[in-house]
Amino acid sequence: MIKIGNNILEYGLFLAPMAGFSDRAMRRVCSDMGAEYSVTEMISAKAVTFGDKKTYTLANIRPDEGAVALQIFGSEPQIMGRAANILSTRAFGNGYVSPCAIDINMGCPVHKIFSNGEGSALMRDPELIYRITKAVKENTDLPVTVKHRAGIDRDHINAVECAMAAESGGASLITVHGRTRVQMYSGSVDKEIIKNVKQSVHIPVIANGDILSGRDALDMLEYTGADGIAIGRGAVGNPFIFKEIISTMRSEAFIPPTLEEKVKTALWQLKLAIEDKGERVAIPESRKQIASYLHSFRGAAAIRAKINQATEYGEIERILTDALNEETI
Numbered sequence: 001m002i003k004i005g006n007n008i009l010e011y012g013l014f015l016a017p018m019a020g021f022s023d024r025a026m027r028r029v030c031s032d033m034g035a036e037y038s039v040t041e042m043i044s045a046k047a048v049t050f051g052d053k054k055t056y057t058l059a060n061i062r063p064d065e066g067a068v069a070l071q072i073f074g075s076e077p078q079i080m081g082r083a084a085n086i087l088s089t090r091a092f093g094n095g096y097v098s099p100c101a102i103d104i105n106m107g108c109p110v111h112k113i114f115s116n117g118e119g120s121a122l123m124r125d126p127e128l129i130y131r132i133t134k135a136v137k138e139n140t141d142l143p144v145t146v147k148h149r150a151g152i153d154r155d156h157i158n159a160v161e162c163a164m165a166a167e168s169g170g171a172s173l174i175t176v177h178g179r180t181r182v183q184m185y186s187g188s189v190d191k192e193i194i195k196n197v198k199q200s201v202h203i204p205v206i207a208n209g210d211i212l213s214g215r216d217a218l219d220m221l222e223y224t225g226a227d228g229i230a231i232g233r234g235a236v237g238n239p240f241i242f243k244e245i246i247s248t249m250r251s252e253a254f255i256p257p258t259l260e261e262k263v264k265t266a267l268w269q270l271k272l273a274i275e276d277k278g279e280r281v282a283i284p285e286s287r288k289q290i291a292s293y294l295h296s297f298r299g300a301a302a303i304r305a306k307i308n309q310a311t312e313y314g315e316i317e318r319i320l321t322d323a324l325n326e327e328t329i
């Protein structure tokens with residue numbers, strides 16, 4: 001059990017932040033399937049302080065998504081603090097609600113971010129991690145959390161030092177993706193480093209990386225002793241993974257989703273995204289994710305190609321319904 005702010009998480013099940021994926025639609029669907037907590041796509045602290053409208057759209061959270069933390073990235077303590085303050089105190093109109101925490105991105109490996117000294121580049125300087133976390137903490141009443149990696153590369157594995165710096169700065173929870181920045185998203189996850197972080201700090205630690213099944217989740221928790229787990233890619237096209245993990249934790253049988261359920265859920269997610277962003281934006285953004293619901297279907301590549309051409313909800317509904325009919329013949 002984890003307590004973060006006013007939220008009590010029974011299983012410690014997180015949807016990890018994923019730029020381009022963990023939008024309101026995905027968070028809503030995953031919450032419905034058992035995710036207890038999710039984190040928004042990363043948001044530029046600088047853009048927040050400039051009042052950038054698109055950035056504010058990314059920061060909007062609806063009450064039906066469950067507990068959602070807002071993730072910010074940046075490298076300057078003062079700007080990070082100001083952004084945290086703006087995001088936690090602005091007026092929440094149009095049915096939007098306050099985030100339950102401010103999460104700081106210290107793991108993004110992408111060149112553009114890294115070369116600006118942001119994301120995983122912060123791991124080069126634990127003292128800066130301390131100052132950023134402290135600045136954010138001093139500027140919000142919400143809990144402050146941090147997500148980082150194992151280290152920059154194989155020769156610089158310093159997750160323990162970084163986690164301790166964040167804890168000293170006032171962080172309430174740490175998520176560790178057990179890969180280095182150089183590994184990006186491939187190669188194996190270092191569970192040992194997550195275990196070492198867990199043993200070195202007094203705040204909850206969430207283990208992250210390559211959890212694709214209920215069994216993976218239990219193995220990760222058992223090995224690391226972590227308080228919870230964050231699922232990223234394993235939930236893309238498969239939000240059912242949260243149900244699977246809960247069943248596994250309860251030693252209950254998990255009944256995998258039928259093909260009909262997969263199609264129904266894919267269309268529901270698409271509909272939610274369209275309601276939120278309109279067809280013109282939501283369809284191109286959602287294509288990859290919708291197609292991944294059908295990756296086990298015969299002819300998945302052909303279905304994906306058709307989805308890539310579609311521009312309206314009705315077309316995608318037809319493509320998925322036809323695929324389902326062919327699959328069940």
Ligand SMILES: Cc1cc2nc3c(=O)[nH]c(=O)nc-3n(C[C@H](O)[C@H](O)[C@H](O)COP(=O)(O)O)c2cc1C
Nearest residue numbers: 016017018019041042177209210211231232233234
């Ligand atoms: C497409 C994509 C976008 C991501 N965007 C973010 C992000 O905005 N913030 C962040 O902290 N991590 C981000 N991540 C990293 C994930 O949160 C997670 O740490 C990583 O994918 C490993 O977990 P997984 O194996 O369960 O996917 C992203 C990962 C992917 C694949």
